Amino acid sequence: MFWTVTLSLLEGFMTTLELFALTLLFAIPLGLIIAFGSMSKFMPLKWLSKTVVWIIRGTPLMLQLIVVFYGPELIGGWFGELGIDNPIFNWLAGMKGLDRFPSVLLAFVINYACYFSEIYRGGIESIPKGQLEACQVLGMTKSQAFFRVVLLQVVKRIVPPMGNEIITLVKDTSLARTIAVYEIIWNAQKFIKNGGLLWPLIYAGAFYLIFNGLLTIIFAKLEKKMDYFKA
Amino acid sequence: MAILEVNELKKSFGKNEVLKGISLSLDEGQVMSIIGSSGSGKTTLLRCINFLETADSGKILVDVDVIFDGEDHSKHKAKETREKQLKIGLVFQQFNLFPQYNVFDNVTLAVKLKAKEREDYKANKKQILKEINEKAHKILCDMGLSDKIDSYPWQLSGGQQQRVAIARALALEPKILFFDEPTSALDPELTIEVLKVIKSLKTMGRTMVVVTHEMEFARNVSDKVIFMADGVIEEEGTPEEVFDNPSSPKTSAFLSKSFE
Ligand SMILES: Nc1ncnc2c1ncn2[C@@H]1O[C@H](COP(=O)(O)OP(=O)(O)O)[C@@H](O)[C@H]1O
Ligand SMILES: [Mg+2]
Numbered sequence: 001m002f003w004t005v006t007l008s009l010l011e012g013f014m015t016t017l018e019l020f021a022l023t024l025l026f027a028i029p030l031g032l033i034i035a036f037g038s039m040s041k042f043m044p045l046k047w048l049s050k051t052v053v054w055i056i057r058g059t060p061l062m063l064q065l066i067v068v069f070y071g072p073e074l075i076g077g078w079f080g081e082l083g084i085d086n087p088i089f090n091w092l093a094g095m096k097g098l099d100r101f102p103s104v105l106l107a108f109v110i111n112y113a114c115y116f117s118e119i120y121r122g123g124i125e126s127i128p129k130g131q132l133e134a135c136q137v138l139g140m141t142k143s144q145a146f147f148r149v150v151l152l153q154v155v156k157r158i159v160p161p162m163g164n165e166i167i168t169l170v171k172d173t174s175l176a177r178t179i180a181v182y183e184i185i186w187n188a189q190k191f192i193k194n195g196g197l198l199w200p201l202i203y204a205g206a207f208y209l210i211f212n213g214l215l216t217i218i219f220a221k222l223e224k225k226m227d228y229f230k231a
Numbered sequence: 232m233a234i235l236e237v238n239e240l241k242k243s244f245g246k247n248e249v250l251k252g253i254s255l256s257l258d259e260g261q262v263m264s265i266i267g268s269s270g271s272g273k274t275t276l277l278r279c280i281n282f283l284e285t286a287d288s289g290k291i292l293v294d295v296d297v298i299f300d301g302e303d304h305s306k307h308k309a310k311e312t313r314e315k316q317l318k319i320g321l322v323f324q325q326f327n328l329f330p331q332y333n334v335f336d337n338v339t340l341a342v343k344l345k346a347k348e349r350e351d352y353k354a355n356k357k358q359i360l361k362e363i364n365e366k367a368h369k370i371l372c373d374m375g376l377s378d379k380i381d382s383y384p385w386q387l388s389g390g391q392q393q394r395v396a397i398a399r400a401l402a403l404e405p406k407i408l409f410f411d412e413p414t415s416a417l418d419p420e421l422t423i424e425v426l427k428v429i430k431s432l433k434t435m436g437r438t439m440v441v442v443t444h445e446m447e448f449a450r451n452v453s454d455k456v457i458f459m460a461d462g463v464i465e466e467e468g469t470p471e472e473v474f475d476n477p478s479s480p481k482t483s484a485f486l487s488k489s490f491e
Contacts, residue, residue: 134327137281138341138403139317141309148340152331230385231330 005191005200012187013207016173017102019183023108023169030109038121049117056114060231061107062175064067068107069100069179104176108169115165124150129231156226161220167212184208233292234259234438235407240289241301242272242279249275250262250286252463257407257455262433264449264470265442267459268485273407275424275440276459277411281321282312293318294357294406320405324412326396328384335380338367338399363402370398373435374428394428402430408432409443426452446489448473458482 001111038050056064127150135145177186191197233256234260249272256262264272279286280299280405288301298315328337342363349395352359360448371377374394384392393413400408410429415420426448432439433452443449449470456473458481466473466482477483 001361045434128325128327130323130325130327131329133283134323134329135341136283137319137321138399139313140341140344141313144344149329149331150346226331229331229383 001197005188005197005203008187008190008202009184009200009207012182012184013205015181016170016183016207018172019105019108019176019181020170022105023112023173023195024166025203026109027112027116030081030113032120034117035120035124038117039124051206053114053117056111057118061111063180064183065104065107065175065178068110069103085182100179100181104127104179104181108172112165112169119158119161119165120154122161123154126157127153152226153231155228157231159219159222159226163215163222166219167215170208170212170215232259232295233257234294235440236290236292237280238292240276240279240291242275242284242286243486248488249462250279253459253462253464254291255457255464255467257438259438260436261438261454262452263440263455263457265440265457265459266444266449266455266485266489267457267465272457272462273346273459274411277321277409277440281319281409282316283321286413317403318406320400320403322393322396322400322408322410322413323421324415326384326389326393326416328392328399330384332379333383334371334376334387334395335367336404337384337395338371339363341399342367342402349438353376356472367398370401371395373431374398388421389417390424391475393421393425394416397425397432407438410439410443412441412442412444414445444489446474446486458485460485 022201024118034049034053037045038053040046040049131149131153132145135149140148174185174192176183184204184207185201191200235255235257237253237255237384240250240253253272253276255263265276267273275284275334278284280291286299286301289299290297290301291299293315296315296318298318316386329340332340338424343360346359346363349359368377368380371380374397376391376398378393379387379391379395384395387395393416397408397413413429414425417425422445426445429439429441429448430452441449451470453470454468456468457464458473458477460481466477466479473482474486477486
């Protein structure tokens with residue numbers, strides 16, 4: 001029994017890991033784009049970015065998951081009912097929802113990119129103006145100033161809040177089960193339904209604990225690595 | 232022959248006219264002190280000359296080359312401005328060292344980035360970098376920092392940090408070095424240490440413009456003193472003229488307050 005459970009949990013955990021890794025892969029750069037958007041001097045872009053961030057941060061991730069999964073099909077359907085014959089809407093209506101995993105991933109990426117963007121923005125805005133001015137009077141270009149001087153200081157400042165957010169992401173992956181993506185808790189819960197076993201669920205908790213423990217160590221190492229300077 | 236010439240420089244922030252037509256000139260190798268109460272526009276003047284602010288009108292010439300002309304500054308391209316920027320150096324009140332670089336890298340970073348733009352950089356890379364490093368060592372030695380080369384800014388006293396900032400500015404070989412209250416963030420002992428360094432730069436023939444509240448320093452080191460009040464040059468002359476025989480009552484009032 002133990003091995004059956006372990007295998008099943010491992011299988012679920014692979015899905016969890018995949019969702020976790022892919023979310024980071026896309027959300028980390030997308031967050032930077034959104035951060036630059038919300039700091040832009042071009043007002044429409046600034047307000048668009050800020051509004052998106054406001055909506056995403058102001059609503060539950062679970063709701064966003066459901067909207068992304070069922071939304072396209074439903075929206076396509078409405079337009080169909082309204083008698084609007086448009087290939088895009090027809091295509092949407094015929095989709096029967098996005099595939100489960102991609103739609104979960106999409107919702108996670110958007111959600112986390114918004115949270116990351118706020119962390120980046122806070123980090124960038126907290127760098128004293130004097131740093132950029134010093135770069136400028138020393139004749140550096142704007143990109144030299146950003147990459148050679150500002151960036152590492154920003155990274156140092158955002159590592160702790162990013163660490164927190166990323167550990168939250170590990171736990172949030174369990175929301176994928178809302179639209180029946182078989183992550184680890186879904187698999188653990190099967191054993192309650194089928195065999196009345198509670199311990200697989202606790203066992204699943206151990207997976208999270210160990211993984212987050214590892215992440216905590218990695219982030220502590222990163223912080224330590226940048227201890228040589230103060231900013 | 233004047234190495235710095237400023238003509239009728241004006242700058243407003245909204246409705247607040249901060250510089251109401253500043254004209255001054257300075258010869259090579261001379262030191263000019265700018266004094267005046269807080270809010271009189273000293274920082275704004277330095278920032279305009281260093282392109283951190285864009286003046287509304289007026290002209291700035293360095294070494295007979297027009298670096299700013301209010302009439303057509305919109306035509307200036309970023310690259311051109313950068314070239315012109317390098318003719319002048321600025322030392323800030325708050326040092327603004329780069330915290331993640333050690334002293335040596337703080338001093339050489341901008342110079343090395345600049346060297347990369349040279350056409351012969353690829354061919355002579357080793358030689359070029361060697362020269363930059365040697366020069367940085369020499370400047371740091373002049374600043375009395377040879378034993379601090381590997382330190383990071385947070386490990387240094389304020390006075391040492393400011394000397395690093397001066398070395399960093401010198402490494403780019405500016406024709407004129409500007410200081411905005413370089414000792415205002417420092418304790419008295421550290422102030423003396425930094426003022427000594429600036430004095431030693433004068434003996435090396437550096438052209439400098441120093442905004443300062445250190446009246447003794449202004450009197451002893453400057454060739455020229457300018458007193459600014461409400462965005463105009465209220466009084467200018469040799470230290471003796473300004474400090475001993477001020478012609479404007481505003482100057483006398485400011486000085487008597489400063490020496491209280
Ligand atoms: N970026 C700015 N925006 C608006 N007002 C400014 C700005 N910089 C300076 N000022 C104003 O300009 C005036 C002169 O300031 P400043 O040049 O710093 O004087 P000083 O260096 O002589 O103390 C002050 O009234 C100040 O409030
Ligand atoms: Mg000032």
